[in-house]
Amino acid sequence: MCGIVGVVSNAPVNQLIYDALLLLQHRGQDAAGIVTQQERKFFMHKAKGMVRDVFRTRNMRSLPGNCGLGQVRYPTAGNAFSEEEAQPFYVNAPFGIVLVHNGNLTNAHALKAELFSNDHRHINTDSDSEVLLNVLAHELGETTRGLPLLPRDVFAAVRKVHQRIKGSYAVIAMIAGHGVLAFRDPFGIRPLCIGHGEGTVLLASESVALEGTSHKFERDIAPGEAVFIDLQGKVHAQQCAEHPVLSPCIFEYVYLARPDSVMDGISVYQARLNLGETLAKRVISTVPPNEIDVVIPIPESSRPSAAQLAQLLGLPYREGFVKNRYVGRTFIMPGQSVRKKSVRQKLNVIASEFKGRNVLLVDDSIVRGTTSREIVQMAREAGARKVYMASAAPPVRYPNVYGIDMPTSEELVAHNRTVEQIRAIIGCDALIYQDVDGMKKAIGSLNPSIKDFDASCFDGVYVTGDITLEDIARLNASRVGGEEAGEDNSRLALPNHEDQA
Numbered sequence: 001m002c003g004i005v006g007v008v009s010n011a012p013v014n015q016l017i018y019d020a021l022l023l024l025q026h027r028g029q030d031a032a033g034i035v036t037q038q039e040r041k042f043f044m045h046k047a048k049g050m051v052r053d054v055f056r057t058r059n060m061r062s063l064p065g066n067c068g069l070g071q072v073r074y075p076t077a078g079n080a081f082s083e084e085e086a087q088p089f090y091v092n093a094p095f096g097i098v099l100v101h102n103g104n105l106t107n108a109h110a111l112k113a114e115l116f117s118n119d120h121r122h123i124n125t126d127s128d129s130e131v132l133l134n135v136l137a138h139e140l141g142e143t144t145r146g147l148p149l150l151p152r153d154v155f156a157a158v159r160k161v162h163q164r165i166k167g168s169y170a171v172i173a174m175i176a177g178h179g180v181l182a183f184r185d186p187f188g189i190r191p192l193c194i195g196h197g198e199g200t201v202l203l204a205s206e207s208v209a210l211e212g213t214s215h216k217f218e219r220d221i222a223p224g225e226a227v228f229i230d231l232q233g234k235v236h237a238q239q240c241a242e243h244p245v246l247s248p249c250i251f252e253y254v255y256l257a258r259p260d261s262v263m264d265g266i267s268v269y270q271a272r273l274n275l276g277e278t279l280a281k282r283v284i285s286t287v288p289p290n291e292i293d294v295v296i297p298i299p300e301s302s303r304p305s306a307a308q309l310a311q312l313l314g315l316p317y318r319e320g321f322v323k324n325r326y327v328g329r330t331f332i333m334p335g336q337s338v339r340k341k342s343v344r345q346k347l348n349v350i351a352s353e354f355k356g357r358n359v360l361l362v363d364d365s366i367v368r369g370t371t372s373r374e375i376v377q378m379a380r381e382a383g384a385r386k387v388y389m390a391s392a393a394p395p396v397r398y399p400n401v402y403g404i405d406m407p408t409s410e411e412l413v414a415h416n417r418t419v420e421q422i423r424a425i426i427g428c429d430a431l432i433y434q435d436v437d438g439m440k441k442a443i444g445s446l447n448p449s450i451k452d453f454d455a456s457c458f459d460g461v462y463v464t465g466d467i468t469l470e471d472i473a474r475l476n477a478s479r480v481g482g483e484e485a486g487e488d489n490s491r492l493a494l495p496n497h498e499d500q501a
């Protein structure tokens with residue numbers, strides 16, 4: 001996942017984009033970038049690092065103009081170490097286009113070859129987002145019938161783009177001298193919403209970026225829909241996909257998004273409370289509540305679920321781990337050794353909450369098991385008698401190809417393992433997982449118009465319907481950086497529903 005922002009205003013936008021990116025920082029901590037436009041000229045600054053470190057006052061001063069884009073990156077394709085792959089991306093023709101992307105194209109490899117041989121376009125990085133920009137640029141060039149560029153030409157180009165690209169994409173692009181274009185893939189896998197402020201139209205990955213900058217949330221962009229905001233701030237919108245079906249990524253609600261965001265009509269916070277409620281029922285059937293002294297969340301994301309679970313079981317809810325707020329999110333850090341080291345740097349115990357007690361630790365999800373393993377050990381070292389562990393999400397068993405950094409099955413602690421085997425690895429006395437149906441109902445009940453979610457990392461069902469073992473291997477092989485890069489693709493395994501414990 002990444003965080004993206006786009007804005008058209010009647011006043012300078014550099015500070016607004018910066019503020020919105022800070023509010024989306026939890027979606028990507030690897031690189032950040034802003035581009036603005038003044039009199040058809042683009043001004044861009046992007047680099048590796050967090051927003052606060054990438055933009056100094058001098059960089060902000062050289063970002064003039066009343067419209068622009070921003071991105072915080074969490075790499076899922078290409079080179080995690082490359083500054084070149086920080087976004088936005090730029091092409092000079094037609095018109096001059098810059099683009100930011102959240103998601104992952106599953107056919108980037110084939111498109112790259114096609115762009116070279118058929119469209120005679122050069123791609124200079126390993127990023128799928130650069131491929132996406134060039135497909136858009138090519139189709140815009142083909143559909144444009146003269147100047148000025150009209151919204152209908154832009155929408156015709158997006159229709160073509162939908163036909164060529166596969167995977168997940170929430171995109172915001174700026175076309176020099178014309179305006180800002182946004183579109184979402186036909187399944188709406190990654191989020192995107194629009195809102196208004198005084199003289200300003202703002203697009204962002206999450207509603208928190210609108211609210212936090214004093215903008216009024218208006219609506220989510222529909223799956224397959226494109227929105228074009230001209231330089232006068234007029235919004236044009238059109239459905240550009242043939243068969244749009246909203247199937248948003250369920251992991252956004254479990255972990256990725258901020259709890260104060262509302263996405264596709266579902267409050268992330270309420271979703272996490274509901275997950276805690278259904279998890280409580282599963283805990284009762286495994287460990288009698290009278291054998292648990294206290295419920296302790298693993299900060300940050302698990303807090304709402306843990307609090308709700310404790311209340312339902314009539315158990316005390318206590319803080320047993322203190323988070324160092326200056327350490328980033330460990331799951332989204334590239335490279336396993338960095339993640340491991342970060343757990344103890346990030347979380348420290350309050351020993352008195354553990355001494356002589358049977359504790360139930362609650363996390364939102366267990367991915368590689370790095371956090372749970374360390375945490376269980378820390379609880380024991382602090383004197384806990386029994387350490388039970390509960391996860392508000394089901395076992396993460398399959399690679400994600402839609403923009404979350406879980407490229408191989410092998411690195412997932414739950415892949416091809418029973419719950420008992422996972423428990424033994426984590427080292428806890430009992431392990432309780434949510435089940436897939438329970439998770440879908442807990443979240444889906446908050447917006448019954450959503451018929452299904454992309455829950456591929458839990459159930460191995462890929463909503464775009466076209467993912468093969470070769471695709472997964474190729475996506476993984478195309479990644480450079482982090483320790484995942486050197487992994488042996490032969491260890492990948494296709495979804496096998498029999499391995500569910």
Ligand SMILES: O=P(O)(O)OC[C@H]1O[C@H](OP(=O)(O)OP(=O)(O)O)[C@H](O)[C@@H]1O
Nearest residue numbers: 300301329330331366367368369370371
């Ligand atoms: O099984 P693992 O591979 O260790 O990953 C799972 C952990 O990573 C995430 O926390 P993170 O530290 O990223 O962010 P948070 O502070 O929002 O919980 C998540 O909330 C789990 O605690």
Ligand SMILES: NC(=O)CC[C@H](N)C(=O)O
Nearest residue numbers: 001002075076077102103
């Ligand atoms: N997580 C994302 O959305 C990543 C966007 C894009 N695939 C990149 O790697 O830069």
Ligand SMILES: [Mg+2]
Nearest residue numbers: 298299300301
């Ligand atoms: Mg966590």
